[in-house]
Every structure is written in structure tokens, then in C-alpha cells.
Amino acid sequence: MQIKLGVLFFLVFSMVSCKVRKGGDPLNNRSFTISMDEIRYGQAASKLVDDKIRFKKGRMYSDFIFKKFGYAWVRYRITVDTTFIDSTGAEIRQIALQGNETNKTNQTYLFELLTQEWDIEGTMRITLNDMPKKYYDFVGREKRGKPQRIRKTKPILEYIPTDSEQPANP
Numbered sequence: 726m727q728i729k730l731g732v733l734f735f736l737v738f739s740m741v742s743c744k745v746r747k748g749g750d751p752l753n754n755r756s757f758t759i760s761m762d763e764i765r766y767g768q769a770a771s772k773l774v775d776d777k778i779r780f781k782k783g784r785m786y787s788d789f790i791f792k793k794f795g796y797a798w799v800r801y802r803i804t805v806d807t808t809f810i811d812s813t814g815a816e817i818r819q820i821a822l823q824g825n826e827t828n829k830t831n832q833t834y835l836f837e838l839l840t841q842e843w844d845i846e847g848t849m850r851i852t853l854n855d856m857p858k859k860y861y862d863f864v865g866r867e868k869r870g871k872p873q874r875i876r877k878t879k880p881i882l883e884y885i886p887t888d889s890e891q892p893a894n895p
Contacts, residue, residue, distance in 0.1 A: 752780040759865030796834045799826045843867035
């Protein structure tokens with residue numbers, strides 16, 4: 726009897742937790758285009774690096790970081806998820822998150838970022854044996870798809886017969 730209750734409790738708990746997790750990630754399937762500055766000796770480098778960041782199922786992917794350092798989909802943790810009213814009276818959703826991953830050579834990729842609606846800003850750091858190797862500062866906006874093309878409606882031409890062209894009523 727206790728085993729049946731334990732199994733029933735486990736099934737109910739797992740079903741409830743699945744329902745809670747489905748609506749969990751507010752950044753799921755969002756994509757941002759960013760401009761990155763490499764910071765050296767406290768100053769930004771002269772050349773900006775364009776990049777694209779994608780979020781999916783609790784993971785983040787950066788094209789530049791993957792090509793340069795080999796880190797693909799990196800797990801992140803949302804630290805702040807809040808809404809506030811700005812000076813214009815609009816409701817703004819602010820999300821702060823951070824993540825890290827270490828590979829076999831003890832090289833660590835750390836990132837912290839903050840999104841406010843469609844804007845994003847943050848930092849990415851690469852450390853080797855806990856010593857700073859690269860530091861990037863970035864800002865960007867959410868990438869939107871192409872807007873739908875508005876089709877022009879063709880004018881409707883109506884033929885209105887004159888009095889002489891109208892048929893006689895029987």
C-alpha cells in the first residue's frame with residue numbers, strides 16, 4: 726500500500742513539475758545581433774566584432790565564441806526576472822542571467838548579460854587556469870524577421886450603366 730502511494734505521489738509530482746517547467750524560459754527561441762568590443766588593458770580595441778546570440782531550451786549559443794574557442798550550447802541560469810514601469814509608463818521586462826562552462830584544458834567561458842525587452846548588454850570572459858585570457862563587452866538588439874509585405878489592393882472598377890443602357894423593366 727505504501728509503495729502504491731509512493732508511486733502515485735511520484736507521478737503527480739513529476740507531472741506538476743513538467744507543467745511548471747514548460748513556461749519557464751522567457752528567452753527560449755530568441756535571437757540577438759550584438760557588437761562586441763575586446764577589452765585590453767582597460768580600453769576597448771579599435772575593431773568591433775559582430776556576432777549573433779541564440780537562446781534555446783536553457784542554453785545560449787554564440788557564433789563568435791564557437792568559432793574562436795569551441796564552446797557550443799552553454800547552459801545559463803536566470804538570476805533576475807522582473808518587470809518595471811519606465812518613465813514613459815511602459816512596462817519593461819528585465820532579465821539577468823549568467824552561465825559558465827569549463828573544457829578539458831581548464832579553460833573557462835563565463836558570461837553575464839542583461840536583457841530589457843529587445844535590448845541586450847553584457848560581458849563574456851575567457852579564463853585559463855583562473856587567469857584572465859580574453860574579455861569582451863557587448864551590446865545589441867533582438868533580431869527580428871522580415872516584416873510581412875503589405876500587399877497593395879487593386880482598385881475595384883465598377884461599371885455603372887447610364888440610363889439609356891439600362892434594360893427596361895417588364
